[in-house]
Amino acid sequence: MSAVLPEQKLVRSLRIQARVIGALLMREIITRYGRHNIGFLWLFVEPMMFTLGVLALWTALGLHKVVLPIVAFTLSGYASVLLWRNTINRCGNAVEPNRALMHHRNVRIIDLYVSRIILEISGASISFLILSVVFMATGLVGMPDDLLKILIAWFLLAWFSLDMALIIGSLSVLSESVDRIWHVVSYLFLPLSGAFFMVDWLPTYAQELVLWIPTVNCTELLREGLFGNLVRAHYSVGYVVLVNMLLLLPGLLLVRYVGLHLEGE
């Protein structure tokens, strides 16, 4: 009998996991968006309605002649909120509806999280992309200044969302109150997340404080990518990477712990 090399075993496991996640993804798409109503399209209609509403509000107040293009500003802010909020919220309740699937040996708890995270991240990304293209085509949004910066910012924000989703998701399995508390916290966190302000608008002492928040750094970078020299962005990519790295560890540990905990039941 030829010994199976550990690498081959790992690749085999990876292939199985990919198939599991793929299957879960299809299931999630159908349960998330359904086949009735406009279904999948809500992904774009929701942020579009919000952006248009804000645009109308600003125009009515006569504030649309500010330095920044307000449509692009609102769109980028809402899109980034959508990214972290949906990703984290959806993982708060990932296990319970899929409990029955856990009887399959190869459906692990991390697969449930990963499939939801992938779905939410790609949903938010596609929505941001398509809305940007639509607004660009209608001239409401100018061409971005630096595409690479936008991509990096988006990636870092998605990474942060993944970390938080793993942490909040597994904690809410352990205690239901975590999910409820998180909803409150996420509303409180909304104005602090950097989606609706630029750091440069704040007084100096507040700038230093607010830059401790990883999402603020991401939105700053995102806006520098969008507007270039129109804005004076404050951010540190290194800091965000560090925080993301440090948060990933407890996230994975918690997921592992929850997996053992559920199996023990």
Add this chain to the structure above:
Amino acid sequence: MKTLPKWIRDRLFLFSVVIPTALAFLYYGFIAADVYISESRFVVRSPERQTTSPLGLILKGAGISRAQDDAFVVQDYILSRDAMLTLEKELGIKSAYSRPNGDFLGRFPGLDWDDSLENFYRYYQKVVAVQLDPSSSIATLTVRAFTAEEAQKINQRLLDHAEELVNRLNKRAQEDMIRFAENEVAKAEAKARQAALALADYRNRENVINPEQQAVIPLQQIAKLQEELINTQTQIAQLEQLARNNPQLPVLRKQAEMLKAEIERVSANIAGAVDKSLASKSAEFQRLALEKEFADKMLASAMSSLELARNEAQRQQLYLEHISAPSFPDAAMEPRRVRNILAVFLMGLVMWGVLSLTVAAVKEHVD
């Protein structure tokens, strides 16, 4: 191999913790060159400036105002290409930072091949830093170099140039202010001279000093003549009633006529259709006199505003005050070797944790 504990044989651990930490230990322990930091502190001060807008007052009260915009000017200058080029000309800093006493990563251009000035400018922005403390507006200038002397020298030169810049700004502002006031004075002077000349010219031409004062004497003359005329006419009337044949009568009549003629002549001199009359001269004289008076006043006010501008310029001087002179570091404060090795080690541990957990999660899937 068998004797080694399992966690060392773990390849993940090897790549994420052991190798990075060993590399960091090698670099920071044996290769990394000492970096000396010279620090100086200064403050850019301008005498109290009045806040004009009420919003500004409120903001200032709340401590939000960004005081000392002038410090930003100095900060921008120190970090500019201009400052870098000046230092390159004076001290040759580019070659100073490329010398082999810096290690291969820390010196310019490091692992890059591009040794252009533009690339050096990016390097320059890393070794020179200006930090502004927003509450006290004290600026801290730090310069990193591979020798203590260089760090101090560069810091000193930068400080000198910053001071020159402030002085230049002062001089420019003063000159602008005073030059404007001086121009005004010169213009007023020319006008005053012109008005005085025009008046003198008129006096010479028209043979008159001040028509109104000159008219006083002829008017008194007229009054006297008229009195005499009335007297004479009274006498004539008396004689005509009492002694018709008085031989004095024709004489008196003649006298009255002469008086009338004289009155007419004198009054024509003062006011009359004749060009020579004082009244016709008075209008032109008044205009010229007024013009002169006006020009004199203008000159006086221009002079006083020049004085004011001089004072103001003196008062609005910017000062770059040194709080502490560039220090001469007697020990290299960077790189922080142990701390950096430790940081690499800890990051490696986190990395290893993440990777091994991920691998474990994948491995849970089996046929």
